[in-house]
Amino acid sequence: MAEAEKVGTILVVDDEPMNIMVLRGLLGHAGYAVESALNGPEGLEKARSLRPDMVLLDVMMPGESGFETCKKLKGDSATAHIPVIFITCLDEMSNKLAGLDLGAVDYITKPFMAAEVVARVRSHMNFQRRQSEIIDAQATRLGQVHNAQMSLLVKPEALPEARFAVHFLPVLEAGGDFYDVLSFGGGQTAYFLADVSGHDLGASFITSSLKALFRQHASQGKSPAEILSGMNRILCAITTEEVYLTAVCLCLDRFQGRYSLASGGHPPVVGQLEGSARMLDISGLPLGMFEDAEYAVLEGGMAEGDRFYLYTDGLAENTGAYVTSQAFRSHLLESCLHNAIMPLSAAVVNMVRAMTGEEKPTDDVVLLGVDV
Structure with a gap:
């Protein structure tokens, strides 16, 4: 678990327990800690409390759709920075563009291939990590300039x-x-x-x-x-x-x-x-x-x-x-x-x-x- 926590935590939001089980196995084997939610509201609540490194979000869910959940995630300052990847059976380009317009970083179509899921997740997680490192480095430099200026x-x-x-x-x-x-x-x-x-x-x-x-x-x-x-x-x-x-x-x-x-x-x-x-x-x-x-x-x-x-x-x-x-x-x-x-x-x-x-x-x- 310590190694998984170091790699990152992923929240899977899907109304199908079987999909959650499969993704938990794939991503857990790749070194990630996996949390899950069965619907959008539960996923939003967990995202706010857990602050995962990524959210895998099903689009077609009863009640609140994944699009609606994504919009709420991106509209909340506490979760807006978390990258979202949609997992769905909708393969039309208009649906993919709609998801990307809402702030998602990628789209994986069902039925998905295990290697594809892990590769896409790892790619975006690495990008997010590099971005965070750059931001931290810039903040350190700015802090040094600030201290020099104040002196x-x-x-x-x-x-x-x-x-x-x-x-x-x-x-x-x-x-x-x-x-x-x-x-x-x-x-x-x-x-x-x-x-x-x-x-x-x-x-x-x-x-x-x-x-x-x-x-x-x-x-x-x-x-x-x-x-x-x-x-x-x-x-x-x-x-x-x-x-x-x-x-x-x-x-x-x-x-x-x-x-x-x-x-x-x-x-x-x-x-x-x-x-x-x-x-x-x-x-x-x-x-x-x-x-x-x-x-x-x-x-x-x-x-x-x-x-x-x-x-x-x-x-x-x-x-x-x-x-x-x-x-x-x-x-x-x-x-x-x-x-x-x-x-x-x-x-x-x-x-x-x-x-x-x-x-x-x-x-x-x-x-x-x-x-x-």
Whole structure:
């Protein structure tokens, strides 16, 4: 039994006990564990509980036909992945096509030959096994990329003087959103947030270079516009025409009580200043598109108790709204004020949940909050 379990488990659904007995003998001899059911509903229930590696399904059964059972199997997320082979006396091409359209992988016609049954089962089981191995290998690689990407992101506890908190929800194991924070001492800190076009592995490879670029161009006394401009020139040289990114850079001088920010086509920063919340709008071209792009600076005063929020457009897209829509902006500002008295680490989590709900995001989401 241990060897059979290692080879695979097959569920045979047939209203004829003799057919089940024959198939049990054939497949058991070939090394498979065999379970059985005498009708469609029983077969569906066993498929859900046993999760076999394959289902051999008779078409002509009293009550619920095999076609109906197959449709239910493929319509249930718990059993949709299980390959189905029909075994039937129906030899017309239209019947075979109907079964394949329902998601079956093969068709064996009665009366069947023992060698044919075993060969077809083994072929599809091997294919399924190879497919699973490929998926597992890809998941491992993606997990390694995810871990590498996460290791690039500075943690709030590693830089307490920066007084920031972040909530990051990537769509895939590797995302296209990136942030970084640099403290220069003397109360001066720079915050950078970017969103690379797309959210696939290609986007994640670009994000891995952003940390080096930001730290190369950000330094004490440099304006956020100078930082973005320097990064843009390099990105134009190393990226293809199809790749670009929006970005925002916020610089704080806590001793002087001043902030300055520049944007490269990025959603506006939210400023919770003097007890009210407002969008700090400033225009600018995305990075990586035009080498001679120029960036303006928006400056203002700030005081202890004020906050800033930087975010990516996924915060809006996961609500079904545009990041530029008034409905989204109003919702975000309202959420900001609602969490004004909350600790920053709790506020960023609460705001993301309020904006996106509990559903898996359709686009990467980053919300980075900063306490003055």
